Amino acid sequence: MMMEQLGIKKMQGSIVEMLKDEILSGNIPCQTEMTQNELASSLGVSRMPVREALIILEYQGLIERLPNNHVRVAEFSADYFKRLFCLCGKLELEEMARQQAMEQSEVPPPEMSLPGEMEFHRELYRKSEHSYIRKTLQTITEIYIAFALKCRDYEPEQGRRLLGQVMEVMGNGAHERAEKDSGATASGSAEVKQQAAALLNQYFDTLTEAIMRERAR
């Protein structure tokens, strides 16, 4: 039984992984209809792990459930990725501000060292105290951002530079707030947020572009 469980778990992981890459790279075209049975037989697995994989892919936004319980690959466009990353950016900035505010008893370092790009996003969702927002950020990070960073045209230097600037802006903002007693000037904080948001949007635009070029190959 244990072996069976492990087998299913491993297989489920790889079905999701495999379909995810095929869908995001455009190898399975947008709007392709699939059924559980077809997938199971073409992958040579039972229907149970396919069922699970489809539930997960639906929550990840990669497929849509049709009324007849068939599923269909979602419709992807530059606009799709822009809106998704815009949501991600808003939630990440909110988390950054919250997490900084909580750590503010220790005066924050004026500049934070920049971890890898994936680590930047992972740190933010792992430290989130909101289970739904954490899961949302985890999904966008592990599915969409991870895919973008693997695209052949993606330029990691530019990405790291932009994320470094975001952290600098946010770090300076926190430092200034800490110095002015607790008089967290609302206007200054709004300015910092706006500046950080613009940089983060610029960063996410490079991800969208990398994905769109990869899909056009």
Added chain:
Amino acid sequence: MMMEQLGIKKMQGSIVEMLKDEILSGNIPCQTEMTQNELASSLGVSRMPVREALIILEYQGLIERLPNNHVRVAEFSADYFKRLFCLCGKLELEEMARQQAMEQSEVPPPEMSLPGEMEFHRELYRKSEHSYIRKTLQTITEIYIAFALKCRDYEPEQGRRLLGQVMEVMGNGAHERAEKDSGATASGSAEVKQQAAALLNQYFDTLTEAIMRERAR
């Protein structure tokens, strides 16, 4: 085989439904740890449907996965629901604006008739063209909003009044834009959005209050 599949499907639905209500009402306290095996044996079902239910509950933000693959009921507070509904409100307003813009070729009616509260939220996610945002709005609507509306202290008259005002504001905004040729004055549109956002926040605050009172019983 078909009967088995159906049985599993039915059971999965009811495990999710059942656990969801127990968790949101506070009958299973925050941070309670659970394992797949315990749940399966206490519910008298096999581990497969429990496995699926736990995947779904995790994506719904109701439970968190621990490193040892145990799960734990999430931590709920007024702040949890406020942040969740704030996210929902932002996405709903964005959808409303997009859906209105698409339908703008026909001059929109100055006032729209108000459907039931659930229908208001369902219409918005069903018409969304973004698979991830649609799934996010569907989850918040069908899990959290649906729970709030069932709470014993919830006042539907107030909720319907506030949603009616949101639609009026958005409808008037669209009407004005349609009249001024296509000169969609950005400032006017921002004002409309701000007004609608304030009303929608007020609406969602009544949901949070109803949930918190229900949990305190």
